[in-house]
Amino acid sequence: MKHIQTVNKPTLQETIKKGGCGECQASCQSACKTSCTVGNQTCEK
Amino acid sequence: MPERHLLFFWEIKTAMKERIHKFEQGGEYILLDVNSAAVHLIDRMTFDLLDVFDGTNDDEAAQALSGKYPESELREVLSELHELMDAKQLFAPDIDVPPTFAAEGVVKSMCLMVAHDCNLRCGYCFAGTGEYGGKRELMSNEVGEAAVEYIIGHSKGRKHCEIDFFGGEPLVNLSVVKHVTEYVRRREKETGKIFKLTLTTNGLLLDEDTRNWLNANRVSLVLSLDGRREVHDRMRPDAGGNGTYDRVLKNFRAMVDSRGGKDYYLRGTYTKYNLDFTKDVLSMADAGFDVLSVEPVVAKDAPYAIKESNLPRVYEEYDRLTEAYLKRHREGRGFFFFHFNMDLSGGPCVAKRLSGCGAGHEYYAVAANGDLYPCHQFVGRGGYRLGSVFEGVTNKDLPKYFRESHVLNKPKCADCWARFFCSGGCHANAELFHGDIREPYEVGCAIQKKRLECAIRVQAELALEKAGKKADV
Numbered sequence: 441m442k443h444i445q446t447v448n449k450p451t452l453q454e455t456i457k458k459g460g461c462g463e464c465q466a467s468c469q470s471a472c473k474t475s476c477t478v479g480n481q482t483c484e485k
Numbered sequence: 486m487p488e489r490h491l492l493f494f495w496e497i498k499t500a501m502k503e504r505i506h507k508f509e510q511g512g513e514y515i516l517l518d519v520n521s522a523a524v525h526l527i528d529r530m531t532f533d534l535l536d537v538f539d540g541t542n543d544d545e546a547a548q549a550l551s552g553k554y555p556e557s558e559l560r561e562v563l564s565e566l567h568e569l570m571d572a573k574q575l576f577a578p579d580i581d582v583p584p585t586f587a588a589e590g591v592v593k594s595m596c597l598m599v600a601h602d603c604n605l606r607c608g609y610c611f612a613g614t615g616e617y618g619g620k621r622e623l624m625s626n627e628v629g630e631a632a633v634e635y636i637i638g639h640s641k642g643r644k645h646c647e648i649d650f651f652g653g654e655p656l657v658n659l660s661v662v663k664h665v666t667e668y669v670r671r672r673e674k675e676t677g678k679i680f681k682l683t684l685t686t687n688g689l690l691l692d693e694d695t696r697n698w699l700n701a702n703r704v705s706l707v708l709s710l711d712g713r714r715e716v717h718d719r720m721r722p723d724a725g726g727n728g729t730y731d732r733v734l735k736n737f738r739a740m741v742d743s744r745g746g747k748d749y750y751l752r753g754t755y756t757k758y759n760l761d762f763t764k765d766v767l768s769m770a771d772a773g774f775d776v777l778s779v780e781p782v783v784a785k786d787a788p789y790a791i792k793e794s795n796l797p798r799v800y801e802e803y804d805r806l807t808e809a810y811l812k813r814h815r816e817g818r819g820f821f822f823f824h825f826n827m828d829l830s831g832g833p834c835v836a837k838r839l840s841g842c843g844a845g846h847e848y849y850a851v852a853a854n855g856d857l858y859p860c861h862q863f864v865g866r867g868g869y870r871l872g873s874v875f876e877g878v879t880n881k882d883l884p885k886y887f888r889e890s891h892v893l894n895k896p897k898c899a900d901c902w903a904r905f906f907c908s909g910g911c912h913a914n915a916e917l918f919h920g921d922i923r924e925p926y927e928v929g930c931a932i933q934k935k936r937l938e939c940a941i942r943v944q945a946e947l948a949l950e951k952a953g954k955k956a957d958v
């Protein structure tokens with residue numbers, strides 16, 4: 441494409457059916473812990 | 486057209502607009518497709534066209550920009566946009582609560598407030614220098630063991646569980662930290678669970694014996710340092726009012742070196758006093774640490790609080806930090822900055838993005854006396870006691886309310902472009918500012934969104950550099 445360059449191969453829609461194993465780390469978004477915005481986390485699978 | 490139809494079309498248009506977010510960051514035009522999480526670098530013409538284009542109105546969009554760009558090029562862009570739509574990477578369908586998001590959370594993480602006591606007097610401490618609105622108190626071995634049993638009993642099939650030793654300052658109650666750790670390691674063998682242990686410390690008591698013990702027991706660390714000496718000493722004095730920077734830096738250095746630079750975070754808080762916090766991040770990097778996090782203070786009516794009027798300055802600083810981060814990376818002196826970390830192609834599943842921090846339904850805090858709260862920030866806040874490690878959860882409505890307070894149920898989040906990255910912000914902050922965990926704290930949202938834009942730009946840049954495909958679009 442000339443005007444658009446796609447950066448990633450996103451999988452969010454696929455995880456609607458597949459996710460939810462719950463093995464990932466808890467995340468905290470507060471200012472007092474290192475604190476995870478969920479989007480900054482990785483999947484454990 | 487009858488008014489009803491007009492309204493209907495207007496609603497569709499708005500709905501389409503809420504499915505994308507476009508922004509300019511560091512000279513790049515970036516398009517995020519919210520429901521697929523696809524990230525596209527676009528040119529200025531595409532950026533402008535997306536002000537009008539909603540997936541169906543090619544002619545209207547081309548017409549609207551005909552004075553600014555040649556028709557043939559506009560048609561080219563439109564055809565590229567349709568290609569993205571066909572690939573479900575533009576205007577991807579809205580996401581509803583998926584079946585993988587169970588109605589009830591499984592509790593597998595706990596924060597143990599092993600000491601409601603602290604040897605520092607940090608100016609911004611939400612715990613009121615450790616007391617959490619109560620008296621200074623230390624957790625007992627019995628409470629610690631009961632907390633471990635609570636997790637084992639309630640984490641169902643989950644293998645990975647977590648405990649964070651927190652305070653106040655957990656090292657003022659090291660004997661209980663040690664006891665609970667030994668207990669955990671024994672119970673792991675008996676139950677097949679795997680516990681990740683973390684300890685958050687101000688570093689004052691990190692002597693050689695403690696270092697060795699933490700390393701031998703595989704305890705991850707969160708080390709608190711606020712960046713430059715003058716910034717740190719202003720907000721983090723000891724009980725006698727003396728600066729602590731030099732002492733804790735020395736201890737942190739020895740600590741991190743003793744574990745080969747692994748399993749730690751060096752984290753800081755910025756306030757209104759250091760809105761030039763890029764200098765603090767770089768100061769931490771220059772001191773030889775490379776796993777960093779620096780976050781805004783959250784405070785109401787305090788002189789150091791970050792207010793709405795500070796936001797332009799905060800945004801400017803994140804721009805500066807983004808460029809500094811990329812520059813160091815290119816020079817081979819890169820560091821890891823928590824909020825710029827983002828896996829654009831993988832990343833958490835939808836269920837996780839709805840669970841958010843998990844406070845109150847997957848994650849509880851245990852006060853020194855064994856009382857359970859939705860998270861460390863809620864400890865001592867009236868009306869938020871869930872029960873105790875001995876009697877279990879007695880206030881059954883609260884976990885349900887927290888579980889259901891996800892982005893799709895919060896009016897402000899449901900149509901916010903950041904919803905699947907931010908996951909609804911911090912409930913404790915929402916409660917502090919609005920008395921309701923479903924009403925996000927606006928300054929927090931504003932900073933969150935800026936940080937996400939920077940993170941997306943950083944990751945896009947790094948991904949393309951790695952692939953050797955940095956093109957001029």
Ligand code: SF4
Pocket residue numbers: 467468469470471842843844859860861862863910911912913914
């Ligand atoms: S409510 Fe806020 S402080 Fe508590 S765990 Fe969630 S993000 Fe962290």
Ligand code: SF4
Pocket residue numbers: 892897898899901902903904905907908909910911925929930931933934
């Ligand atoms: S908490 Fe704020 S930034 Fe996050 S999704 Fe909700 S409205 Fe958006």
